[in-house]
Amino acid sequence: MGLDRQAAHHARQPLYGGALMSASTQPVLSLNHVTKRYHQTLAVSDVSLDLYRGDICGFLGPNGAGKTTTLRMILGLVQPTRGSVAIHGINVHTSPTQALQGVGAIIEESHFYPYLTGEQNLLQVLRLRGLKVTPSDLRERLHAVGLGEAAHRRVRGYSLGMRQRLALALALIQAPQLLILDEPMNGLDPAAMREFRTHLADMAQAGVTILLSSHILSEVEQLATRLVFMKEGCIVGRDDQLGTPTLQLQVRVTDRDKLQQWLSERHHAFTPGPDDAFTVAVIDEMDCPRLVREWVWAGFDILEVRPTAQSLESQYLARMTQPGEDVTNV
Amino acid sequence: MSKPANPPTFRAVFRNEMEKIWIKRGKALIIALIILIAGVSLVSAHTYHQTYQPAAENAQNNQQAAAQMRQQIAQTQRALQSVPQGKKKALQQQLAQQQQALQQIQQSNGGTVNERLQVRSLQNSLSTIPTQRGPLLEQLALARYRVSHGLLSYNPAADSGMRLVGLVFGGDTLVLFALMAVVIASDTVSAELHSGTWGILLLHAPRRRQVYLAKWAAALLILWGFMLAAAVGIFAFSSVLMRVGSTLEPHVVGMVTTLLPQNFGPSLVVPAQQVFHIMPQWSYDLLALVLAMLTLGGFVTLLVGLSVVTRSTVGALIIGVLVLLSGFFAALAGPASLLDPAVSFPLISDWTGTLAMQDNVRALTLGTGLTVTLIWAAAALAVGLWRVSRTDV
Secondary structure, three states: OOHHHHHHHHHOOOOOOOOOOOOOOOOOEEEEEEEEEEOOEEEEEEEEEEEOOOOEEEEEOOOOOOHHHHHHHHOOOOOOOEEEEEEOOEEOOOOHHHHOOOEEEEOOOOOOOOOOEHHHHHHHHHHHOOOOOOHHHHHHHHHHOOOOOOOOOEHHHOOHHHHHHHHHHHHOOOOOOEEEEEOOOOOOOHHHHHHHHHHHHHHHHOOOEEEEEOOOHHHHHHHOOEEEEEEOOEEEEEEOOOOOOOEEEEEEEOOHHHHHHHHHHOOOOEEEOOOOEEEEEOOOOOHHHHHHHHHHHOOOOEEEEEEEEOOHHHHHHHHHOOOOOOHHHO | OOOOOOOOOHHHHHHHHHHHHHHHHHHHHHHHHHHHHHHHHHHHHHHHHHHHHHHHHHHHHHHHHHHHHHHHHHHHHHHHHHOOHHHHHHHHHHHHHHHHHHHHHHHOOOOOEEHHHHHHHHHHHHHHOHHHHHHHHHHHHHHHHHHHOOOOEEOOOOOOHHHHHHHHHOOOOHHHHHHHHHHHHOOOOHHHHHHOHHHHHHHHOOOHHHHHHHHHHHHHHHHHHHHHHHHHHHHHHHHHHOOOOOOOOEEEEOOOOOOOHHHOHHHHHOOOOOOOEEEEHHHHHHHHHHHHHHHHHHHHHHHHHHHHHHOOHHHHHHHHHHHHHHHHHHHHHHHHHHHOOOOHHHHOOOOOOHHHHHOOOOOOOHHHHHHHHHHHHHHHHHHHHHHHOOOOO
16 A cells, blocks of 8 residues: 555545544455466465555445455455465464454354354354453343343244344354445344444444445445445456545537547446436546547547536446446446 | 463363354253163163073073082982892983083083183184184183183173273274264364354464364364263163173283284284283273274374365265265275274274275274274364464464
8 A cells, every 4th residue: 555545544534433543554354466376267366455553445346346355365264375464463364363353343144053043153253352241241242232022032043034044143243343244134124224324434434443344335435435346356446545536527529429438448337317418427526627628639529527426326336337238337 | 451361272262162062962962871881782772682681581491400410319329229130221311311411501501602612612613714813713712711710601782881882982983983083073164164153263363273173173172071971871771781890800912902012014904913911891891992992093083184174064974974984894905094094983893803804905904994083083183273264364
């Protein structure tokens, strides 16, 4: 990470809540040219990423983009073919015990021992973490995530939402400094989602770093201070200043087909709209005047150009769609 | 922010593993234990009551008949002294018939072996049936022991709780415990990989080798606990059904069972055919139990290794059962049988080197069998530890 990136990081405000706590210059999480290859399949290719204290990084991409593999490499569950992952500067794969101290995680689907009760599952982790708790503490922890009544039921009888709540209790078991969350909102009802979101925002304000992978873009949009877009194993885009609204151009010209061809040839992401209009994704603010200039020079008769704020969904689609690709696939 | 978490101790991981096995399999293990204890004890008691008790009653009747016959003989002998010469011939004939009848009564002993006659008979058999040399030598050693200790008559059907423990752990019944080992150990790692809990576990206990060793130790301890409970249960229940038996009842052991320094080299693999150690029943029971625990410990280690290498419970289960079965046919493979990890299973009941002699593989002894099983176990442990640290989740 260059100095300008760090300066930007220090300067920005999170979307949710107040100012960041004092940010450290050492990244909490650092992925350094991480690659994972399964035989002939390249699952993750040369991914580098630094997250700092208090960051909430939305980790976005379609299914099969390599997000889960990357998260698993961060947690030491998958060995990278090349590159390294460090948490607080400690290599996860050479010193997992030290590196993973203070890391909480929800990994994709929440898996528990189905033949144990919720309380017994929690107790197992507490024991591994060397934490001694009284039965009332244990019940309190389960009450806190809304599982007080189900504490003595076997997990095999839990609903998806209940499992997710238990996963949350486990992830937060010891006030983590880094949270790795893969689809944490799965199965949660709206009230629980809101509660969870508030909790995450409060944690980030207290300095917890969060890497959040989710397909619920509205949740990511409300929480994230940074975005990373992944596709086909590679990082295809980042937004490190999510506080600044991202733009898109709505353009209408006389010769629609010609503009479509022009955009396609130059690999601009766009979506056709009503009334012969196109919505063209703009990654950088300075792209707007440049694009208009280019269209004029190319001889297009511009009927209308309107810059609008880009939603995360539009950004996502802009990053993920190839020209002409059907957006329903992403 | 709370203080950093302590790395998990082996004790914590091990305790978790024990708890998981117990909660998952506890009921099934208790039911299996009850069935095993009741089954083995009842079958033995049935045989005991079918053979030994009538035999004992017969023996008692015979003793009474022999006593009566001896009285009659004494009367006839007295009569012989007082009767005139002309009548003596008839009495002498009667005396000869009575003595013959007494001999017949003594021979028909209701299943009880006359040990003096047994020694003579076995000595004759040694020269006439050379292929059975091992078992014959064992019986001979036992018969001589009994004669020298004044145990002149012995009933082989006279089972006892004490004797049954040795028979169960030093016999083919061991296969039942081996099947329990398959059930306990073959899903040690694979079940967690399949259910997705392996990732959660490693997140909180990242030292994979520590987790693997804890799982292995837990599976081992549960099985050994099961075996000890079975030993105590079988002894207690069968003692109630039959009798406790004598702790000093002789038991003969004729094989090399230890890796003593002088046994290294060729002597290690040669059955000690001519030397038989006679040990009291209690120490034989203990030795059989220890050897069975050692053999099954090796088998559990192999199964835990299979569970991580195949990443499949069904795969580990099938391979485990096939390996177990292969042990009982190992002798058919000649010297190649010494590559079979389960070769020690049939050998544990073969103290006399019968298999080695029948199959003409001199190395097929309990000592080498155990060594082979333990080498496989060590290899499985090493491969398992290596593989578990490289398994992507």
